[in-house]
Amino acid sequence: MPVTQPFPGGETPGSVMAGEIAEQPAVLSRILGEGAAAIRETARRVAARRPRFALLTARGTSDHAALYAKYLLEIRRGMPCGLTSMSTTTAYGARPGLTDVLVVAVSQSGGSPDLVASTEAARAGGAITVAVTNNPSSPLAAVAEFHVDILAGPERALPATKTYTAELLALYLFVEGLADGDGSAARVLPDLAGRVLDRGHEVRALAGRYRFAERMVLTSRGYGYPTVKEGALKLMETSYIPALSYSGADLLHGPLAMVDNVSPVIAVVPQGRGGEALRPVLDRLRDRGADLVVIGDEREAATASAGFALPTAGVAEEVQPVLEILPLQLLAYEVTIARGQDPDAPRALAKITETR
Incomplete structure (x- = not known):
């Protein structure tokens, strides 16, 4: 182990x-x-x-x-x-x-x-x-x-x-x-990526909080949307926690009904237009009493239930996804360890998937 x-x-x-x-x-x-x-x-x-x-x-x-x-x-x-x-x-x-x-x-x-x-x-x-x-x-x-x-x-x-x-x-x-x-x-990405990864202890604290989660919901807008899809995949394939990913706009078209104060919602909030477009969604999540985790924008991370602010001030929005995924990779790893599982060998998976 x-x-x-x-x-x-x-x-x-x-x-x-x-x-x-x-x-x-x-x-x-x-x-x-x-x-x-x-x-x-x-x-x-x-x-x-x-x-x-x-x-x-x-x-x-x-x-x-x-x-x-x-x-x-x-x-x-x-x-x-x-x-x-x-x-x-x-x-x-x-x-x-x-x-x-x-x-x-x-x-x-x-x-x-x-x-x-x-x-x-x-x-x-x-x-x-x-x-x-x-x-x-x-x-x-x-x-x-x-x-x-x-x-x-x-x-x-x-x-x-x-x-x-x-x-x-x-x-x-x-x-x-x-x-x-x-x-x-x-x-700027190599240096900033190193700074994010140096904060693994912060992610470990989040993992302790969510190790018993039965479901997670991830959401973002714009360039952040691929990030939450990848983050959800990492959580599912390593920790086996069902993780659902939605564009913030799509989340409001029905799936918001399943949000409660038990299952965490992870929002990736870019600094830029994607983050601005996501803010009404964050307001609705707070109204629902969601256990909201924000990764990204410093101000939004400070006011969420839990947060991980990224050093993206002045970083072009189109390259922020390279940094946004790092805390989610760490979270998948740490939650898997906290649940007593081996992240290196997810069950039923192979490195090359030979779909036809």
Whole structure:
């Protein structure tokens, strides 16, 4: 069983998952220092083809990174963008015409057969295909026209942590590169990520508070929405606590009725337009007597039932998700330890999920 105190005081992480969480500042630095130029060059070559819209395809954790890229493409580039249903190709044999469409397939391993098959079909249909993976020798990288290496290094724990933030940063640099941007807003991330991870003891206190939770609800808006989807997945696959994630707007359309003062609600509140859009939702949650945990905005974190303020003052909203997920990764880890379970080996899971 992993030790219960992996982070404070510079201690050696007590599990594979803990160690990989702790690696993230170094991974972010590596991408910025060793990978950014290649990502910009790939983006420049793609932009020269003048794609008319974009489709993103992924599964699991990578699907949440793809959703983040959808927000980036639509907001930063004004490019219409959608998330694909791979089964239309793999199960139903559909072969849509995709001439001048940018198809971005995101996968940690690059080994899932349905991702490979759908990307191969997209390229045959005329798409500009880009694989974003942690394995440049993967089958997915081989069938795509372009490849973006996220440079996360081997990830041995079943719950993906460092590959998720690496995907976020690589996708941000790629989208910025489509308009010849340098992605300078991301330069602060390695240092700030280190500062967040140094506060693991604060998350451990939250884990003690919620170790017996029977259900959790997570909510956010805008760039924070992919974060709560990924946070919910981490909680479910490690601690087995049912965790439901909603856009704040969707939460008000029915699911708010299940909110009570027993099950915690975790709100990721970005500093920026997403946070502003979420504030009426926070008011409604307080009216419901919710046990509200706020991650993000300092003012909102100070007035919640519990909070974890992030050092995001002056940080561009579009890169804040790289920091927002870190407390949720730590929470999933610490709750799992507090419940007497092993976060490195969630039951019934494999590192490469071979969906078809």
